[in-house]
Amino acid sequence: MKRAQIKIINLGLTLLAEQGQTLGKVLSQADIPVRFECGQKGVCGKCQVKIISGSLSPPDRHEKYFLEFLGLDPSVTRLACLARITQDLEIEIPEESLLQPVKILDKGITTTFPLRPSFRQCFITLDKEKVTSSPAINEAIAREINFPNLVFSLETLNQLGEAVRETPQKLQVTIFQNKEICSIESDSTPSPLLGVAIDLGTTTVVGELINLENGETLAVASGLNQQLRFGSDVVARLYEATSSEARKKSLQRAAGRTINSLLNKLTKRPGISRENIMEVVVAGNTVMNHLLLGLPAHTLARLPFAPVFQALPELNSSELGLNISPWGKVYVAPNIQSFIGGDISAGLLACRLFEKSGRHLYLDLGTNGEIIINDHGELWATSTAAGPAFEGVGLSSGMMATTGAIYQIKIKDVGSSLEVKTIGRGKPRGICGTGFVDLLSIALRQKWIRDNGRITNRQNKIEVRPQVGLGQEDIRKLQMALAAIKTGVKLLMSKLKLDYSELDTIYLAGAFGTELNIHHAMDIGLLPQIDPAKVVFIGNASLAGARCLLLNYPLRKKLTAWVKKIKFLSLAQEKEFQDTFLKSLNLEPFPQKGKKGKYI
Template identity: 30%
Template sequence: MKSMVQAVEVSASKPSLSDNTADLDRLKRSVRQATGQENITCPLPDMAGVAGSFRDAGFQGAAVVRDTGNGMEIISFFPGMPQKLPGMALDLGTTHLEACLVDLLSGQEMARVSREHAQGQFGADILTRIHYAERNAGLAQLQRATVSDINAMAADLAGRAGMVSGDLMALGMAGNTAMTHFLLGLSPYHMCREPYIPVANTVDIFRARDLGLEICSSAPIWVAPSVGSYFGGDLLAGIVACDLDLEDQPGMLVDVGTNAEVILGGKDWLLACAGAAGPALEGGVARMGMRAGPGAIDKVSIDPDSKFLDYSTIGGEPALGICGSGLIDLAAQMYLAGMLDTRGKFRPESMKERFVEDEHNPCFVVVQGEQSGHGQPVTVRQSDINALIRSKAAMYAVLSTLLQQVGLSFEDLGRINVAGAFGRHIDPEKAVVLGMLPDLPLNVYHPVGNTSLKGAVRAITDCDFRQRIMDAARRVTYIELNVNQEFMHRFSGARFIPHTDVSLFPSVPRPQEVCR
């Protein structure tokens, strides 16, 4: 392992009249002998504690050190070699935080937790929070909210592993550029104003005590670098976590969160962009939409002849709402059963008793009230389907426009990685039916989970991985689609099921085949 911190076993002779070397110098000499590194340092705030622990242990045990690139830095001392050396990895998301506890000696995951981001009280989206940060003490409030969240998660993780948060010896995190600025107390003012420049893209390693993080005070903190205001460390961590940066054949990483972010490329080049497809595909637009969690409908099937509907929920809980993957499944199944036309409009005559009017809004009843988890029917409005159609059109337009920029076609791709909870639960076949994803063999699509967190884990356990992230940052080219006329043209063409050009989706039944 090449983790951020390591334990080095040392055994030094005790002080004597013939060897009056100072305690800390004695320890440095032992670490120098054990590691072969000449430059051994110890930060001033840690000197007294480290030297005292070394003496209390009888001048033998294990020094916890960090490789600075120019030598070793001693940050703590144990009386014996630890069986585990815990570190924390964090996905610093806009709406949710997810973290895991990792043994830096073995790389094994020890615990995992997630929670809603407390910053949500200051604004549901990034732009609102940026404006909030510009008020008096606004930035400080955003910072305190995130620090408090991280401290709570550290305590939770440590408790699950039978430890205390002060035992955590390192923290690695990946988040978008704005979230990183909020955490570090850096002004995001210029990020949303032309020419959109952040305060910093690369953050030097600092200490837990610098931010008031309640893990080991001398624990090193690593933050994934960004490329710019709209391309953050979460995406760079994701690129390297799914090895897109090593691929000979071009591939894609599609990460659907607050936005839909797409990276195209391989070992020689990387091209990236973002689009506003995320909220509907996360289930965040539909009135009864919800994130992928217990009670969320994630799978739907409809018999095209009998119109019988079956569904499943995450965790097998009674239905509370529908998440993005469930909404995609539902719309695709409704189209194949003749309940939606090519515009995504309801065909009431084929929906029977499942078609209802709610305050003059046409609705489709997915789950009757007596079968749901809250006693109310789970319904999807026509407006929800409309939002989904816009989102899926944006997604397809993003993918096709990005390929067009480099003269490639979908058939040139060896692999499409679909990240996040969206990627975990989505059925690519149903996404193809809707025209959200290209009509390719299903083995091209790979759900890769939370690549931001996976990247943070690998970053604190492998220094080579951290270097790969830095290398990838230098290779990324970001393109802005909001001013791209080709994107707008492709978006208009994709606002039908599956598309205005049905020849792009040969595996999807034609409209006349589903209108029964």
């Protein structure tokens, strides 16, 4: 196979590739963070590259039509996922085609549970007398440590034989969950026992390195999920994973690489070694969990729409290719249901929803909205496909919460201009979720739009800054997203015959974060109207929950038992679903007070 050289001028990189491969494949293999948002299917148009010199295979009809539709000249701009390499080439990857660093939620609610990590170390001294008074050396150790029923693997018995060649001998023994001896070392200097809590998101991943002996956080790091090149959302990933065994394996490897590169970042500090990481706890959505473990995902995508597991015991890290201690374990927070995963069970744990009396609503608002209600200990959950509009996807000025995104909009007086705040204080490039909530609320109050979403001015658009704002089509998409969330909340509240005024707390997790203006969110019907003091932002609750599970392993059993008690409401099967959805399309607050059983 002939080779070709690809120079990426603006990144200062040169790659070697086989002729005939798509440029997209070569870029993704080299981990160049290109926005392959449709999973390299040639339908999102985000993977544009500019040809500086040389040429690629001629565009096929689809690519040519697509580029012309986007107003681009196919002799200059190409879609990396469709164009094939035919010769040496110089290209430029425009900034818009590269994944930008995203504002990552790395702070979660602070919860305290007693420190009971899976791993602990004991230091014992074994002398001749202790050994000879026991039926075997491992029995002498078990007596010394004073845990009944300790299990020694063949490997640890081998270590033991070596370690006690001479007595008296000082031994460092590492024990897993008070039942299994993992390693026995002699004369070793004490090494720290470390663990990592991970929030494995579809787009981003955040990890916290923690000293298991005292719960101290040593480092926090984040990055992008390396599965992004297979598509930006769970639907695209599911499509890929179910297309072939090889694709499923590629997705699993990408998940492993994502975590390993996070571990590298976390252990950069001198004196910290990945070998000392004994356990990793992962909280991810159901799809991410399946892909990380290399499990079949077709049951999630098609009937019976069910995960292949709800809860698992700890797995050996080597099975997943994670570079930590050879005795390392991986624990995955339990899934609740096919589209309510371990990220949510971990979040519920972090805000102690299971243990609360009273009535509490937990909302995780993202592309998939997860809604959980605790009504005096009875827990119900549902999920709703809100779509990516509030993440800025598919809107004319929409963008993720990255540099240049308007995240806050205010107006002082009627007729005065809009004041905006942007991430990184840069020039506004677009608007992200919280900015859209502000803008919709202001537009309603100023009567720039009616409550049915129709724009009242002749230009048929609302501009915040030149070329940045909302068009009629954008408002429709936001209305659909809002209606999906509102419908889920309304039907779940109705199922439990609850009035919004009876809610003690709304816990808000997920994409919006603390920048969300609660009053504006209530105006447009994103949140029910309750006393704003009862709305609690819990930030990255998934990471906070993973941390709890890492530092207190008995919680895993409790969480699994709690999760099994959650009842699930399937919105699509509710006969009032259609009607409720249509009524929820109006941009108006939730009904403030209704008769019990009639809140729709």
